[in-house]
Amino acid sequence: MITNFKIKASDEELISNSQETKLNSEVYTKKDLFDYSRVIVKKPWGYEYLVFENEFVAIWMLHIVRKRKTSMHSHPQKRTSLIVLAGNATCSHLEGSEKLNPLDGIFIEEGVFHVTEASNELPIDPLSENGIWVMEIESPPDKGDLVRMKDEYGRAGKGYEGTNNMVFDPSDCVKFQEPEPGQVLRKNFNDCVFTIAGGDDLELTNASPEALVSVISKKGGEKSANPYLKTGGLTNFKEYCENTKDENLENYKFLTIQKTSVTMKVSDYIFSELAALGVKDVFTVSGGAAMHLLDSLGTNKDINHISTHHEQAAAMAAEGNARITGKPGVALVTSGPGGTNALTGVCGAWIDSIPTIFISGQVTSNTLIEGTGLRQFGIQESDIVSMVKSVTKYAVVLKDPKQVKYHLQKAVYLATTGRPGPVWLDIPLDIQSKLVIPDECPSFEPEEKPITENKSLKEQVENCIDLLKKSERPVLISGYGIRLARGEKEFLSLVEKLGIPVISSWTTSDMIPSSHELSIGRSGIFGDRAGNFTVQNSDLVLSIGSRLSVPQVGYNFPLFARAAKK
Structure with missing residues (x-):
């Protein structure tokens, strides 16, 4: 896909109101004095270097770090062709934006303000361990042709970077040369x-x-x-x-x-994609039905292969890893008891809404019980997908190797979006070893959900504000949903703004420091005296991100905060 960013009145107005950008005298005293082919230029969002330059064009390679973006900037006298080489990007202008996948491009006219961001549909932090690669073809070549708007890096109105932001004579950079006639x-x-x-x-x-x-x-x-x-x-x-x-x-x-058409084993593709998401650890118990998966995991230099003594431990370790890192936890088990032993950990991830990916080896495709009427056909076979469907957001047997990209992308998307939770991919032994060309495999495209105003939420918030104004002994209960929404900072800010006591649930004790003057403790069956006393004597209970389960409110839950509005 190639998109055009055409100059608009908003661009022209900004340029006309901007003072002419002053060139950094450390670099430029006149045009083309500095040799950029010898340096890597460090940027607050990553780095860039010159790949090729002649009198007509300059070709630059940009590496944009995860979750970073360039400044909103314009080149009044030069046009730019921007191509995403690896990763996903969002390129925006003053009046809109475009999402770009690998080998999508944008032709940006002279004077158009634009910004490029390393982006991802998945709410994973970090989004990608490797950032994104972008190529820009600028014509004519002139680094002084630059107008920056105000940005988070404090570079508004400043010229191009000086030598204090450069690394000289780097190695391992891609360089182009102009070929001789008849040469490619x-x-x-x-x-x-x-x-x-x-x-x-x-x-x-x-x-x-x-x-x-x-x-x-x-x-x-x-x-x-x-x-x-x-x-x-x-x-x-x-x-x-x-x-x-x-x-x-x-x-x-x-x-x-x-x-390029890269051919890979299905098992190699799976772990290369997980590594690209920033997954660092996979917890396993080895078994013959997962041999290709185990081999690919063991040879992947970007992921740690951590063996446990039992599949339940592997499942729970994956869940804990997801809680700590903010990325999906991953467990790999074999067929039969390998899968069934992991069920307790899967159930825990389901109940607590933890994004986890469970991958199991399975018997070969021709020994699956499907349609045979048997309870077991292949060696150590069990229909694990049917067993886990009630406690997963997505569970599937990969029967067609060409569908590996679709099922993996869908599993990761569902595990990490909406209300997070576990997913399960069951992969027969013969499918694990099949060769595929990932670029030719179909991708998963999530449905776009319309953004609508949540009037019900607005009314609830207004009602809460009214109740808070009228209450004399309010208390705030924090739940794990705050962490799932990545709202820890906003929650602490709200607490300090409201100035009311906070009661923590099991999994949010560390969300507010125990030394904080508004931190009281925990309530419920496993709570402390201060926490329960505060709740039971309150006149208003405001719960955020907590389902107020029985351990929190007690078995005689009608008496929970008996005199309080809830």
Whole structure:
């Protein structure tokens, strides 16, 4: 997908009201004095470096750290083609935004204010361990052409970074060169293949119809009214060929970008994707039906393989890991008793709404009991998916290796969104070892949910405010739902603003310091005297994120906070 960001009146107004950006004298005394090809430029959002430059274009590689974004900025005199190479991005202008996947691009006209953010649909913190990679093709090349709006990094109105933010003579950076006539330059980076070739040699690039194409050079002042031959532009190869078939291209040079076809084992793909989400630990008990999964886990350098003595311990360790890290906890078990032994941990994750991913090995596809009428056919087989469906948000047997991306993405999405919880992927032994090309596998696309005003919530909040004004002995009970919503900071801010006593539930004792003047303790069966005394003598109980279960309110729950409004 290629999108155009066209200049609007809001951009023009901002530029006209901005003072001309002053160039950093440490870098520039005149145009093109500094050699950026020798440095990596450190940024508050990551870093960037120059890949290629000539008189027509400058090609930059950007690495944007997870949850970071560039400043809202504009280049009044140069256009930019932005391509996402790895990860997911959101690129915004003053009046909207676009979500970008790998090899999606945006052509940004001169003067358009824009910002690029490393983003993800999943509420995982961190979103991705590796951040995102973006390529920008700027034309004409001029780092001084920059207007920054106010940003969280305090760089409004400032020019490009100086040498104090540069690393000189770095290694392992991708660099392009302009090829000789008849030569095709090829480079590989992040599962992408880049080629630079002259117009007469484009067929030698083996570009697919979906490949991206940009003009990066032209000889002898070559001019054309054809917009597809504008330097620094961006289009796909099919569209480019259709619109330049009658043009003489011998004086042009082109950059093409396309994905490489990477073949992987299903088991390798699963753990590479989990690692990309930032999962660091997987808890396991080994077994023959999970042998390919175990092998892929053991050879993945980005994940720790932690063996436990029992599957129940592995399941509970995964749950605890999710609570601590904010990322999905992962447990890997084998077929039969491997799965059934993990059920207690699954049930706990379900009740407490903990995002956990359970992966089980299973007997080979041709020995599944399906349709046989037998209770067991394969060695150590059990229908674990049917058993766990009532305590998981998603449970499935992966029968088609080409569906691995769909089922894994759906499982991760459901485990981490809405009300979080456990999911289960059951993978037959023969499917684990199948080879797939991930880019050719279908993806899971969640349904977009319309954003509607929650009038009921607004009324509840207004009612709570009214009750708080009238109460004399209010108390606030905190529940784990606050943590699930990642609202710890907001909760503490609310507590200090209201100035009323706080009672913690089992899993929120650390949400407010015990030394805090408003922290009273815990109530319920396993509570303390101060906590129960405070609740029972209150005239208003305000509960946030707690279901007020029996351990919290006692078995004779009608007497809980007997004189209080709740």
